Amino acid sequence: MNVERLEDAIDGLESRLVASFSRELHEFRESLTAEIDKLNERVRDLERHVKVRDGVIDQLTDDLRQSRADITALQTRVEDAEINSRLPCLIFSGTAMAPRRSARLGAPLINQTSPGAADAAAATVPPGSGRGRAPGTSQSADRQVTAGPGQSAADGGRARSGARVGDREEREDVNTLVVDTLNQCMPGLNLSSADIDRAHRLPGANHRIIVRFVRSGEGSLRDRIMTRRMELKGKDLYVNESLTKMRGLIFRSLLAAKREKKVYTVYSRGGQVFFKQEQYGTGKRVDSLEQVRRLGYTVLER
Known part of the structure; x- marks a missing residue:
């Protein structure tokens, strides 16, 4: 009798424990599922945000690439225009x-007074005196005589x-x-x-x-x-x-390479820069500083 009651008690306790665990496990699972759903929604939001940003970045990248191409084209046009103008x-x-300096004025002829001497002679005439003035005296000499000291100086x-x-x-x-x-x-x-x-x-x-x-x-x-x-x-x-500024820098850089015996000759024709690596080689045109670097030569500082 006691054994049966004990077994019933154990069964009842086991049932209550199982029910309690099941309830708590269900609640935990529901809570965990809700949190996972929230995280998934945040991840989806982030993915949408990243996708939008990626689109913006791609557009900016395309715009930057196009801007660089436009700038390069404009620089080329400006360079070509400057070449033509030069x-x-x-x-x-x-x-x-x-x-070559031009020859100085020679000495005055006989019976003629040099301009400096005429001015000096005019300066000796007292102010207000019209007599005794040489006919060839300049008007500026008269002004110097009649003007005040400050103005004269x-x-x-x-x-x-x-x-x-x-x-x-x-x-x-x-x-x-x-x-x-x-x-x-x-x-x-x-x-x-x-x-x-x-x-x-x-x-x-x-x-x-x-x-x-x-x-x-x-x-x-x-x-x-x-x-x-x-x-x-x-x-x-x-x-x-x-030459233009850039062509001049290319020319000087290749000329430095020539001094180092890396090229045979450097020359320009029609505003463009050419060089030959060998005496009987073919002339090669150089259009950019990057091309100078690719050829293995040092670009001089601007």
Whole structure:
């Protein structure tokens, strides 16, 4: 009897425990499922967000790629336009292009007074005296005499300054220097000032002068000079094309490689830069600094 009651008690306890565990397990499972669902929803939200962001990034990447392509195309167009604008220009340098000062005024002729002496003589005439003034006395001398001390000094300073400026402006005729030098160094060239659009000196050493010719292209004097430039050897006169900033850097970088015996020669033609690795090799055109690097040469600093 007692055994049966004990067994019934154990069975009842077991049933209650199983029911309790089942209930708690069910609640835990429901809670866990709810949390997992929440996490899944967050993951889906994140995936949607990432997808949207990926789309934005892809669009920005495409825009950036297109912008770079547009910038490269614009840089190429600007470079080509600058090359074309520089084609009529040549740069001459060397001792042959050293400045030549115009001769000073000679001594005055007999019975004539130099301008400085006339001014000095006029300055000795007392103010208000009209007698005794030489007929050739300038009006500026009269003003210096009748003006007050301060104004006289200022006028004198301006006169001296103007004389210095005029001296500099009349000191050298670059066009005539270029015409005379080239005709002397290249017999039969028949260059005249009418063939030159404009010319002026460039800053720096080696007496550089940039000349823009009226015409360029096949048969022009500009191209004839470039064709005959080898005749200038030993005459202290050098001729180069006017290159763009990038082409100039390419040229100098390849010239440095030539000094290191890595290339045979470097030259320009039509505003483009070429080089030969061997004496009888084929000239290769270099269009970018990256190409210089790919060839294994060092790009000089800008």
